[in-house]
Amino acid sequence: MSSDLGTASVVATPTQPASYQSQSTLAHIIYVLRDNPVTLIAFIMLSVLVVCALFGHWIAPYDPLATDSSSILQPPSSQHWFGTDNVGRDVFSRVLVATRLDLQISIMAVSLSFVIGATLGAIAGYWGGWIDIVLSRFLDTIMAFPLFVLAMGIVAALGNTVENIIYATAIINIPFYARLIRAEVNLRRDSGFAVAAKLSGNSDLRVLVQHIFPNTLPPVMVQVSLNLGWAILNAAGLSFIGLGVRPPTPEWGIMVAEGANFIVSGEWWMAVFPGLALMFAVFTFNLLGDGLRDIVDPRKRK
Amino acid sequence: MVDLLTIKNLAVDFQTRNGTVNAVRDVSVCVKRSQKIGIVGESGSGKSVSAFAIMRLLDSGGKVTAGEVSYNGIDLRRCSEKEMRDIRGRDISMVFQNPRAALNPIRTVGKQLVDVLHQHSLASRQNARHKAIEALAAVKINDPKSCFSRYPFELSGGMCQRVVIALALACNPRLLIADEPTTGLDITTQRSVMELIDELITARQMSAIFITHDLALAAQYCDHIIVMKDGEIVESGEPESLFGSPQHAYTKKLVSATPRPGVELRDLLPPTLSGEPLAKMSVVVPSNKPLLEVKELSKEFNTKGSAFVAVNKLSFTIHENESVGLVGESGCGKSTTSSMLMRLLDSTSGQVIFNGSDLFNTGLREFSKDKRRASLQMIFQDAGESLNPRHNAATLIREPLSHLTNLSRKEIKTRILELADLVGLPHSLLSRFPHQLSGGQMARVGIARAIAVNPRLLILDEPTAALDVSIQAVVLNLLADLRHQLQISYLFVSHDLRVIDLMCDRVLVMRGGEIVEQGGVNQILNDPQHPYTKELLAAAPAPPVKNDSVEKFRQEESDLLALNTVGF
Known part of the structure; x- marks a missing residue:
């Protein structure tokens, strides 16, 4: 604390030993991972998912769509790790290849709802007044619907495609982001650093976008992460009831739906393995939240 | 007198991310019946931690590692949690800061x-x-x-x-522990609360431990004072002898850094390492040319149909190169006034002429593009809160430069280094984020940012209220030097009349949205006319020492001085 000593013109400022260097972002990520084993596990699980999503097509031992009438409904074995389904397709390959589609749907849906929700929430939180009232009541209206039923309605109305699943999932998530960001922005609207930014010649819009909004990110990251898991479940749920992704495309939700018919007759592997994959993905995103928050929070830096 | 509470060689450790911190080391205190003990020290000295350790209320990371605490013959370290619950409140109770x-x-x-x-x-x-x-x-x-x-x-x-x-x-209870009981309260409220506590504990023949950073307050209300620094007791004794002839270098530094009547700004600073006298404070002569003229400025807030007058027909003038103090308690309208003068808030009525032109002729939203934006800047009360936690020091200082000047990237870089030198911020700290800086360093970043665009008028909103007294001394000196070097006018908002005395040429005393008294700083402080000004002056705790004793120990041995400076 030697720098607290001298006044510039009175006492020469003692030079600080340059022992301190601000951490780089990468060093900070490594620090966060080391500090919390749960976060480390979550990131390892995430990288497994990402590898499956990117390289699933190459890793898969069989063509996920190729049927084989000679080996239908085989239980798990060394040849077919997760067994085969009713038309002889390899379940392991199908679970693996499905990762990409499921992650795509959830990430795109969450990004879309984050962007729209954040914009609406930030505007409502910063300017308040009638804009806030109108936006908030509109979002309350969306939340008043049973959300899954709303998503079903949207997909049914717009048409049975993957894009429409993404839109439906995004729309039902917008209110959560908008509310969270509205509250966080509102909290910081009159904070010292926002006033200081105005004094530095920033317009209202710039104060909001460059100064207040980035500070709301840490809590929002937790929401994003939980939401990714939730969006996967939602997409799988829609596929399960026959909306959205259509067979024979490999997708966890459809695979669970198809396998469900065979559980009663003892062929459990068709539904259980895609179900476990779904669980693994949701669990990963649930664990990831705190780690993501720590990474985007500069105050956690040493 | 019998011992009520005995603490022997208490040590408290905290487990943190950066390893173990010895928050309290080897602290021994003895509280007798009907005795009032004051524990004085700056932030991080371990004074509150000691009190929490006595009550066994430490955070999960903290642990008492050594020592004995006995109350009335009961060993508090070995009591069960149930026994402890009985003791808390009934035998020992606490009053908290907030x-x-x-x-x-x-x-x-x-x-x-x-x-x-x-x-x-x-x-x-x-x-x-x-x-x-x-x-x-x-x-x-x-x-x-x-x-x-x-x-x-x-x-x-x-x-x-x-x-x-x-x-x-x-x-x-038999013992009251008061942890900064009046910090955050207005000065007149502080006085009445302290008088009340004092009266009650005397009437009930209780013992008390007052924990405070305010030397004058401790001296006024305690029988025995303990000075702590970095977890250790550095000195203890009766208030008169402790403050009259402090022995330890740290106590001397604390006493000399406390603003009091009859001293000048330079007297607050510890002597330089080399023992050379400090450069004399230059006398700034305010000109007669008005820089800011406020005429009948009013502000009303409408809440739920009823109007609340925050500022009522305020009129005053700030001349070029003048430092004007604005004194008042919370809710008197000083913040509303400074917001209006900074053009962050519209007025209900009235006029503000800044440098010859009407400040209100540009709308609130367009003002960020106005040429006069750079001329009006502000230094905030809580430096930490006024710095964007996502920006490092260099980015923070760059902010006004990149929006309010036409300098090139390279020129801005040079200017940032120049400003860091001007406020005494080592260049190595420019890459740090606010939470990695100390209170004094954050204050310097805030000052550098405010003076970056060469403002004509700087509003200082209690710039040192959140700082420790020794850092306050340094920051006040820095501000006074900058005013001379850069020819800025100051509007210095504060509740501390001693600080105003050191920093200002004229004072405005505000109450209930109106100016009740204004005049030269000497006249207001020595011969106040309005009863409210008199009340404010009387409420300030009496400074512990007379000036001559400070002068005496300023000239003492220089080996202690070396210690003095390295410590902070």
């Missing part, structure tokens, strides 16, 4: 008192209400019956602190 945080916001004041009485089986269902009202009456709350059924948010800060005191004293 009364609003100490009270449960969703329970009425009366219910909280009744809870405490029930907890210690001191009241039955029938007489609990009566006893609680008695306890409220004891702390001189007007109309204790109606206060009984009120919620904390309905009470003022001073009233809340009275309720907290009533809670602490409800069970007639």
